[in-house]
Amino acid sequence: MEMTRSLKERGVRLTRQRQVLLNLIDQSGQHLDAETLYLRARETDPKLNRVTVYRTLKMLKESGLVDELDLLHKDGDQHYYETRMKREHAHVICLRCGKVEEYFGEPLARLRKEVEETFGFEILLVRTEIGGYCSHCQALRAEEMEQAKSA
Amino acid sequence: MEMTRSLKERGVRLTRQRQVLLNLIDQSGQHLDAETLYLRARETDPKLNRVTVYRTLKMLKESGLVDELDLLHKDGDQHYYETRMKREHAHVICLRCGKVEEYFGEPLARLRKEVEETFGFEILLVRTEIGGYCSHCQALRAEEMEQAKSA
């Protein structure tokens, strides 16, 4: 795994706990929060402590191996994490059903380039989060409105 | 004030405390967090409670009158707030000095339009936060690197 290699190169110890966590982060294509990651990790290693999850996530974030997201705090104030392998993308979050889609269009690259040029800024990370209603929930909301009217 | 009018129309009571808070939010062109707002509000109204600040911010956010930002958690996990009057913009945050610049370019509109078209998504809010080093801090970091080497 890419993360494993990168950590090994830098002399970071690959403890049993870290291997469990890295596997989960790498496999899950989803955006995990610390608590979910903790619960899943305990299925493999019931002794693993929540604190270790936080420490590992912090280390991976500072190493640039994972990105931290807020996803507009769709379910509270926790953070979400994803591996950094992928191309730059925006997260499109449905505020009704919570589904998260990823958008990889060229406006993102243009935005980045323009900000660098406009401010002479050295960009290290870009976080774009778009909230609203997905097409499915738009229809459901229309129904809900109808029902509210007749009630 | 625009916010005042909007609240009055909807029958929200304009208490003394809310007037103090609305004034501060409206005047400050900056991005305030709850604690800063609380401290400033107490200069005018020393009895005003921190909880009232949180409740007011929540109400304004849910009314769509202010936007909640994270600013990449540059100083911790608190939220920042700004009035929604302005055009859509991205926040460009220096991770060294904490300065926040605002970018209003057309790639933002293109991004919005493309996401709407691609996913049939109804966008309610867009949050773009860009982190890195401002031109000033790039130079300072270069110096720091030099010093680290010779030390």
Place this chain on the structure above:
DNA sequence: GTTAGTGCAAACCTTTTGCAGCTCT
């Protein structure tokens, strides 16, 4: 007068820290 809003205290959730003991290299 009624109902929404406030203050206070206490709880809550997420994350961090101090420290003693364990384990990877």
Place this chain on the structure above:
DNA sequence: AGAGCTGCAAAAGGTTTGCACTAAC
């Protein structure tokens, strides 16, 4: 062997809640 890492308990930081009292309309 020894620095780096873990677990536990406890604290921290930011925010929310329950309830009795107050004030806006």
